[in-house]
Amino acid sequence: MKLEEEVIRRQRERSRIFGWLLGAFVVLLFFITIAKTGINW
Amino acid sequence: MPALELTNPAAMPADWRDLLALTKPRVMSLVVFSGLCGLLVAPVMPPLVLGFTAILCIALGAGACGALNQWYEADIDARMRRTANRPLPAGRMDPQSALHFGVGLGFFSVLLMGLATNWLAAALLAVSILFYVLVYTVWLKPRTAQNIVIGGAAGAFPPLIGWVAATGHMAALPLILFAIIFLWTPPHFWALSLFVRSDYAAAGIPMLPVVAGVPNTRRHIFLYSLPMAVAAVTPWPLGLAGSIYGACAAVLSFVFVVLAARVLANRAAEPAQMAPEKKLFAYSVFYLFALFAVLVADRWLAA
Numbered sequence: 001m002k003l004e005e006e007v008i009r010r011q012r013e014r015s016r017i018f019g020w021l022l023g024a025f026v027v028l029l030f031f032i033t034i035a036k037t038g039i040n041w
Numbered sequence: 042m043p044a045l046e047l048t049n050p051a052a053m054p055a056d057w058r059d060l061l062a063l064t065k066p067r068v069m070s071l072v073v074f075s076g077l078c079g080l081l082v083a084p085v086m087p088p089l090v091l092g093f094t095a096i097l098c099i100a101l102g103a104g105a106c107g108a109l110n111q112w113y114e115a116d117i118d119a120r121m122r123r124t125a126n127r128p129l130p131a132g133r134m135d136p137q138s139a140l141h142f143g144v145g146l147g148f149f150s151v152l153l154m155g156l157a158t159n160w161l162a163a164a165l166l167a168v169s170i171l172f173y174v175l176v177y178t179v180w181l182k183p184r185t186a187q188n189i190v191i192g193g194a195a196g197a198f199p200p201l202i203g204w205v206a207a208t209g210h211m212a213a214l215p216l217i218l219f220a221i222i223f224l225w226t227p228p229h230f231w232a233l234s235l236f237v238r239s240d241y242a243a244a245g246i247p248m249l250p251v252v253a254g255v256p257n258t259r260r261h262i263f264l265y266s267l268p269m270a271v272a273a274v275t276p277w278p279l280g281l282a283g284s285i286y287g288a289c290a291a292v293l294s295f296v297f298v299v300l301a302a303r304v305l306a307n308r309a310a311e312p313a314q315m316a317p318e319k320k321l322f323a324y325s326v327f328y329l330f331a332l333f334a335v336l337v338a339d340r341w342l343a344a
Contacts, residue, residue, distance in 0.1 A: 003053075006053065007053055007054060010053060010054045010055075010056055011054050013056075013057055014054060014055075014057055017057050028090070028094065028097075031090040032090060032091065032094060032156070032157045034090075035088040035090045035091050036091075036157075
């Protein structure tokens with residue numbers, strides 16, 4: 001594998017993972033807010 | 042275009058597997074487990090999402106400790122067989138990326154803990170991270186053979202943090218759990234350091250077997266296992282745990298002390314002949330998992 005391809009592969013892989021983590025964090029923050037404010041569904 | 046093997050891998054973006062390796066996932070599992078037990082034995086059960094977040098923050102804090110430890114000790118890790126293949130000594134990652142990752146993870150874990158649970162739990166998490174990085178890694182580890190005795194306090198924080206995250210205050214039981222891990226750490230690490238002492242000697246780390254010799258270390262292991270066993274049983278007579286825990290803690294601790302006595306009786310100086318030390322090291326991991334699991338089971342059965 002060439003250097004440029006490897007750099008792009010790593011960047012894409014990291015971007016995908018950090019994207020998922022960010023999404024999970026937003027969902028977590030939403031549920032934390034719900035739990036802290038004591039709202040019952 | 043140059044081939045990959047001809048380039049410097051550390052100059053490239055870090056692979057996510059290397060970022061994960063920086064957090065020492067295997068060490069993290071015991072930290073997360075003890076933190077979870079601290080949370081589960083608390084008299085108040087927080088909402089599920091807040092309990093999950095507290096454990097997540099403990100895990101992230103432990104990951105930050107691992108990353109900062111590996112950043113600071115990259116040169117030492119390179120001299121030890123056991124650690125030479127870690128991302129930094131192996132040259133797969135830029136040290137600055139590891140530093141930013143560790144600091145970022147630490148700040149994030151403390152902030153999220155404070156927002157999700159309470160600021161006392163967040164403060165304890167911050168203290169445990171700073172204690173591990175500054176007091177243990179930077180100050181004690183390269184200077185004194187007692188590094189693991191005082192530094193062990195950093196690993197003893199998780200059950201305390203888990204309890205405080207659930208209740209918002211400290212109490213006797215989590216402080217005893219703190220004491221158990223604090224007293225368990227030296228025999229656990231010294232058993233390991235006996236059969237990898239050539240690594241520590243090569244790296245110039247003054248671990249007890251390197252500085253005080255093998256027989257002295259074996260004596261220390263046995264001596265520390267005695268107060269550890271007492272601390273492990275203590276919640277029972279104090280009425281903080283039931284008889285199931287008391288009986289299991291007594292049996293588990295008795296086996297620990299017997300294995301420590303076998304280490305004391307061993308005269309071998311070569312790692313290949315250190316079967317009692319290897320057995321004690323493996324058992325010590327099982328011991329802590331079993332002890333905390335029994336405590337949780339005991340408290341839940343009583344409830």
